[in-house]
Amino acid sequence: MLMCKEATRLMSLKLDRKLTFQERISLRLHLSMCHACRECDRQFTLLHEAKHQLGLELPSEEDDRP
């Protein structure tokens, strides 16, 4: 079981590169049990999307755009 600190590191890491299978599983397992880190992961994702909006093109994951 990951520590929250380690889980947070993986969350930030996964924005820069693809996580390994092992890392993904560990993170997912932790998120399924830790509400605080789930919330944190959501924030990381939002932040990442904001970064995309500032510079790079957005991945078309959401259909609610004009």
Ligand SMILES: [Zn+2]
């Ligand atoms: Zn946690």
